[in-house]
Amino acid sequence: MSLSGKDKATVKAFWAIASKKGDEIGAEAMGRLLHVYPQTKTYFSHWTDLSIGSAPVKNHGKIVIGGLSDAVANIDDLLGGLLTLSELHAFQLRVDPTNFKILSHNILVVLAIMFPKEFTPEVHLSMDKFFAAVALALSDKYR
Amino acid sequence: MVEWTAEERSIISEIFSKLDYDDVGPKCLSRCLIVYPWTQRYFGGFGNLYNAEAILSNPMIAAHGITVLHGLDRALNNMDDIKNTYTQLSELHSEKLHVDPTNFTLLADCLTIVIAAKMGTNFTPDMQAAWQKFLSVVVSALGRQYH
Numbered sequence: 001m002s003l004s005g006k007d008k009a010t011v012k013a014f015w016a017i018a019s020k021k022g023d024e025i026g027a028e029a030m031g032r033l034l035h036v037y038p039q040t041k042t043y044f045s046h047w048t049d050l051s052i053g054s055a056p057v058k059n060h061g062k063i064v065i066g067g068l069s070d071a072v073a074n075i076d077d078l079l080g081g082l083l084t085l086s087e088l089h090a091f092q093l094r095v096d097p098t099n100f101k102i103l104s105h106n107i108l109v110v111l112a113i114m115f116p117k118e119f120t121p122e123v124h125l126s127m128d129k130f131f132a133a134v135a136l137a138l139s140d141k142y143r
Numbered sequence: 144m145v146e147w148t149a150e151e152r153s154i155i156s157e158i159f160s161k162l163d164y165d166d167v168g169p170k171c172l173s174r175c176l177i178v179y180p181w182t183q184r185y186f187g188g189f190g191n192l193y194n195a196e197a198i199l200s201n202p203m204i205a206a207h208g209i210t211v212l213h214g215l216d217r218a219l220n221n222m223d224d225i226k227n228t229y230t231q232l233s234e235l236h237s238e239k240l241h242v243d244p245t246n247f248t249l250l251a252d253c254l255t256i257v258i259a260a261k262m263g264t265n266f267t268p269d270m271q272a273a274w275q276k277f278l279s280v281v282v283s284a285l286g287r288q289y290h
Binding site for chain 2: 031032035036052105108109112113116119121122124125128
């Protein structure tokens, strides 16, 4: 399910609007990930505070959204552009790829909450495809 | 049996009490058909599904979206035995409609997103957790009669 020219244009246009609230999106999505899918907490046992709105959660949300902005900038070559992040996830973090889908879902929920008008079905479609493509790039080196 | 806390029951009731079926039903089903186009395979007799605009303005899809959404009412009214509440609907989806049960989750995800868009920040993480638990129990019940 590769990204068409239309998908890429849609993602870039929507992200230009959404990324202005990037920190908020990241914090909300991370908070919901840990709260609604408690099994994801297993990756963060080194944090002192896993609650919604806590400093580590907000900070990590920022990092993740930053990574997604990088991905948007490299949308024409995700495998190449996300190489370092891909190696990080494969050899150090080793996050099970199922969790990429879960985080994607939570980001989509937050986008719907924060941008109800702009997050049309067509934008939803392209963003969902984009997150799937990013997940594929991030798990590229897993095996 | 699925255990529901008092808070979860309250959250589910609250969401349903505010639910505008005539708006959410069509939005949910059409979003599913647009975001996951392969789901259109089950709607061959529903007229023009050629593009997003066609799907969004298709009256047959809108009507069916409302029907499907009302299908959740029986779960709301039987929260302590959702499993058996869906026996007949599960058989229908398996034996007559031949719907891949994976699609139930796709539709559930679209419903969650439509409700999130409507409720905005009122759709708190606690509400999302309870709502998704509710939907996953319904999805599981709908898949029980497949063999």
